[in-house]
Amino acid sequence: MLDDSLKAQLQAYLQRVVQPFEIVASLNEQPSSRELEQLLQTIAGLSDKITLRTDGDDARKPSFSLRRADSQQSLRFAAIPLGHEFTSLVLALLWTGGHPPKVEPEVIEQIKALDGDYRFEVYMSLSCHNCPDVVQALSLMAVLNPRVQTVVVDGALFQEEVESRQIMAVPAVYLNGEMFGAGRMALEEIVAKLDTGAAEREAAKLNAKDAFDVLVVGGGPAGSAAAVYAARKGINTGVAVERMGGQVNDTMSIENYISVLETDGPKFAAALEAQVRHYGVDVMTQQRAVELVPAEEPGGLVGVRMENGALLRSRSVILSTGARWRNVNVPGEQEYKNKGVAYCPHCDGPLFKGKRVAVIGGGNSGVEAAIDLAGLVSHVTLIEFSDQLKADAVLVTKLNSLPNVTIHVNAQTTEITGDGSKVNGLRFKERVSGTEQLIELEGVFVQIGLVPNTEWLKGTLELSRFGEIVVDAKGQTSVPGVFAAGDCTGVPYKQIVIAAGEGAKAALSAFDYLIRTPLAEERRMAAEVVAA
Template sequence: MLDDTLKSQLKSYLERVTLPFEITASLDDGDSAREMLALLQDIAVMSDKITLKTDGHDARRPSFSLQRTGTNQSLRFAAIPLGHEFTSLVLALLWTGGHPPKAEADVIEQIKALDGDYAFEVYMSLTCHNCPDVVQALSLMSVLNPKVKTVIVDGALYQAEVNEREIMAVPSVYLNGQPFGSGRMTVEEIVAKLDTGAGTKDAAKLSAKEAFDVLVVGGGPAGAAAAVYAARKGIRTGIAAERFGGQVNDTLAIENYISVLETDGPKFATSLEAHVKAYGVDVMNLQRGDKLIPAAAPGGLIEVQLANGGSLKSKTVILSTGARWRNVNVPGEQQYKNKGVAYCPHCDGPLFKGKRVAVIGGGNSGVEAAIDLAGIVTHVTLIEFGDALRADAVLVTKLKSLANVTIHTNAQTTELTGDGTKLNGLTYTDRISGESRHIELEGVFVQIGLVPNTEWLKGVVELSKHGEIIVDARGQTSVPGVFAAGDATTVPFKQIIIAAGDGAKAALGAFDHLMRN
């Protein structure tokens, strides 16, 4: 089942297992069950702490559970966790076998203290790069707290179940049979939703912190670089991030970051956070800026009020809040989001296997999405507002060579239609003839660029007509002591490497400001 390289790697990991545990498989006569059994047999022979049983009676077949001997741990994989989920499997094996997780001590205590009955089901795809974070978070919670039970379901393996629940985006999480959340979530975010008193306690802890020399707001490449450069100057540095890595987490492949031949977004985001923490930066995750209050007098403290009610103060602030997917803003988009309307073709594409989909947007992202989806779905329709596709010529040539792709240019999307519960089509207007046309579809992928996360700064920091923070050559904004970097600014060419460079520049600008004031 596993090749020799993976077997060697897995065997070295499983040497860290210290406590005995059982793998119990529930199997049927299908090919997937035989594939799962082969995988489990490969695993079982690698450690004398692991016992494999094949007499499971779970309703989901094939599936397997992990249970530490003498505990009530309940963690089940209704999946063959390879691809992006192989790491999730390895971690689940290690944690079940007693290897300590790399999680903050206070988060571990929060998980252990959860009191209630929590039965989670997480639907994922083996090609989804956002799913492992959720899978690993819920796996960890099941290992640490017997009141948390988790089942990890591969949507492609259990297509009928996905269709019955009308799941059209992954990861999708259910708690006690009811929708709990969708999209990438960290263990801290999940615990915060369950521990309702955590937000108030967290806000009080943040407000009690000593003022920083440099406070970075935003944890993408720009924010991470700014924090590292500031901390290397030996000054008190903090970073408040809603989601460390930002949009990088939604990037499948990174092949143009100089000196790194190839990596993926989630891995790159993890490396960013690790680099920042290596310099002793005070990292405050799950924190979103809500209001910026400039210093009352020159040399005074700048205040950043947070969405959870907390407040942070600093001598200088670097804004690196990044951007988010731009909505097409037509009727039906919000109603059918995650019910046919999607934004990540790599994550959600496999859920539309054999179906008809559309891609809105004729730039590189849109054309790449259409090419990828054409290999999965029955038919792809690409909708472009302009009179020609804006993607690179090589991508356009590839797209036009595909037999199951239709391209409409000069097409303005006017509505995403549905039956009240899920999407069933798209309506567009032909901008030349003025005629309105409707396409019957099961999915729509929106790929029309990004919008800066700067709404909370309006009226305080000077913004461009597009909502971007206006900065000078040093990253300085219109407010003394407040700098900015990355995709939220007017700097052209939104690229990871440019954001990182601008983050470093803004940190040096902030340090220069501190020295002169």
Template sequence: MLDAQLTAQLQAYLERVTQPFEIVASLDDSAGAQEMRELIEQVAALSDKISLRLDGQAARQPSFRLNRIGQDLGVEFAAVPMGHEFTSLVLALLWVGGHPPKVEPEVIEQIRALDGDFRFEVFMSLSCHNCPDVVQALTLMAVLNPKVRTVVVDGALFQTEMEERQVMAVPTVLLNGQPFGSGRMGLEEILAKVDTGAAAREAAKLSEQAPYEVLVVGGGPAGAAAAVYAARKGIRTGVVAERFGGQTLDTLAIENYISVLETDGPKFAAALEQHVRAYDVEIMNGQRVEQLSPAAEPGGLIGVKLANGAELKARSLILSTGARWRNVNVPGEAEYRNRGVAYCPHCDGPLFKGKKVAVIGGGNSGVEAAIDLAGLVEHVTLIEFAEQLRADAVLVRKLESLPNVSIVKHAQTTEIHGDGKKVTALSYTDRGTGQAHTVELAGVFVQIGLVPNTEWLKGTVELSRYGEILVDPRGATSVPGVFAAGDATTVPYKQIIIATGDGAKAALGAFDYLIRGGAAH
């Protein structure tokens, strides 16, 4: 189960364990149980502080719990946590074993102060790069607070339960048996939802902040680069972001960022944050900006209002709000989102193993999604609006070679059908003949590009007809002191490396604005 390299790494980590604990397994006769037993036996053999019991009687089998001796911490894995979740297992072992988490002390106290009955179930897949953050946050909460219990469930291992409970996207979190959230969530976001007073406390704290010289809105590659370049000028810099890392958190492989041969999105996002934190930059994560107030006079303070009611002030502002997946906007899409309609093939693909699915979009992302899914599902139907696929030729050739893929070009998706609980079919119209067609399937993956996150700026900053922020060569917008960078702007070619350069340029533009006393260049 664990190769020599992983075994050596895990043994080194387990040397940090200070409190003895036990792994209590509940196993059946399945192949998954055999893999689980092999894994936990290897883990237990690496530390004399870990004991193993095989007499568990948990409701889900196979599964295992992590307990301190004489204390049930409420941490359970109904999974063989390898792949993206191996780090989650390592952290759980360390935390249960007494190693302190790398979390701010005030956050730890907030978790310990939670009062109530919190029984979390987090459904994930081992190929999901969005799941570990959620798994690790909920696991930590269970370790720190006896009123919190967390069960991590691998959807592929418990596919029947997933279908019965209509869980069709990962990560999906249930709290006390009721839907709590779906998609990537950080610890701060989860705490804000369960701690009802957290938002008001945070708003009051943020509103007390002194004005920034440069305030960056957005924590993706453009925002991170802008923050680093601004902070290196020795001026007061802040970043307010809904989720630090932006779209890179939803990217599986990154192979075109010069000097980094290959990495994945979450690792890249973590490196961005680490670089920003190396400077004296205040990061306000998990915060959504809702309103921009231009300065009342040249060189005056610019204001932004957050969703929690807080107000921040700055002498200059850099907008790097990025973009999000574009919706196909047909009947059934919104109704069946996360119930068969998905946007991340890497995350949700394993949930459709052996089933029929469709991919909407014939660009690189759509064709790559279809190729990936073809290795998991029974059949993939790719639907492209144009007369030809727009993806790179090498990808198209690969797609055309797959026996379980149908390619439908010059077609317009008209409706996604369902039975009230999940997706059952998709309808499209042949744009050449006008003939309507319906394909029976279980899932639809939408891959038709991006839309800028700029709706909140309408009426304050000049936007293009596509909703992009209009910028000049220095990143300046139509509002004095307000600059913009990255995928939210009119700058062509939405690429990570272009966004980072764009963020650096906007920061230099903002600094030039500041040293000129707020005068235009």
């Protein structure tokens, strides 16, 4: 199951285990149980501090728990955690074995201090690149706090359980039997939802910060590049961001970033964050900006208010808030979101194995999604509004070669239908004839482009009719001292490499602004000297 190279790497990691623990497996006669047992035997054979037992009696089979003799830890995997979750397994083994996590000490103390009994179940798929963050966060919480119980469930392995709970998107997290959250969530975000006083404490901490020279709002490729270029100038730089990497985290494969032959979104996002932190940038995560407060006078401080009420101040601001998936905005989309309506084929595709799905959108993203899904589902229907597919020719050729794909161009989606609990169809109108058709299916994947995250800026600075921030050749917005870069601006071609270049340019422009614009106080003192 693990090749020799992977075994050697795993053995090297397991040398960091300092406290003995048991792996207790619950198995049956299914092939999946034999596969899991083989994996666990391999792991146990690589460390003299790990013992394998196969006499577990958990109802979910196959599954296994990690147990340390001196701990009441409750962490179970109802899964064969390979694919994207292999790293989650390795980290769970290390943490259980006493290896310290790479987490801020204050977050660790916050987890240990959680007062309550928390029974988490997180449903994931092995092909989901959003799931590991959630799995690892909840696994660590179970290791650190005995009152936190975590079960990681592979939705494809326990299909009946997924269907009974009508889970149609991963990661899906249940707390004490009730839905807690869906989609990517960082450790800090999960802890903050449980610790009701966290937002107030965080706001007080942010309010106490001195003013920055450059404050970057957003941490995708544009924001990260801006932060690195600003910090390298030796000036006080901060980044306020919901999650480092931004939408890059949701990108499965990156093959066109110059000098990087091939990588995936989460790895690229992690590299961005590592480089930003390397230069000592003050990174403030889990922060959503809600208001821009322009400076009251030339050389004054610009304010950015956060959702928790905190106000960050800076001599200059770079907006790099990126964009998000565009909604198709038809009846049924919001009602059945995560109940058949999905936006990430890599994450949620395995949940629709053997079923019928539609993809809305004929650009590169839509056609790539249809190609990927065709290998999993029974049939894919692609709906494109224009009279032809807009994807690259090589992708269109591949799509046309697939026997279980139907393509409708000149087609306008008018409704996503359902039975009240999940999707059961899609209605579209043929734009030439006006005829309406209803397709029976179980899933709809929306892939129709992006919308900029700029609603909070309306009325403060100039936006285009598409909601994009209007910038000049240097990245300057209509507000003095405020610059913008990346997918939130009107700069054409939404590409990672372009966003990174625009972020660097905005930082250089902000630095040029700083050295040419005296502080308001200095300006007043100079005026007083002249008057005297």
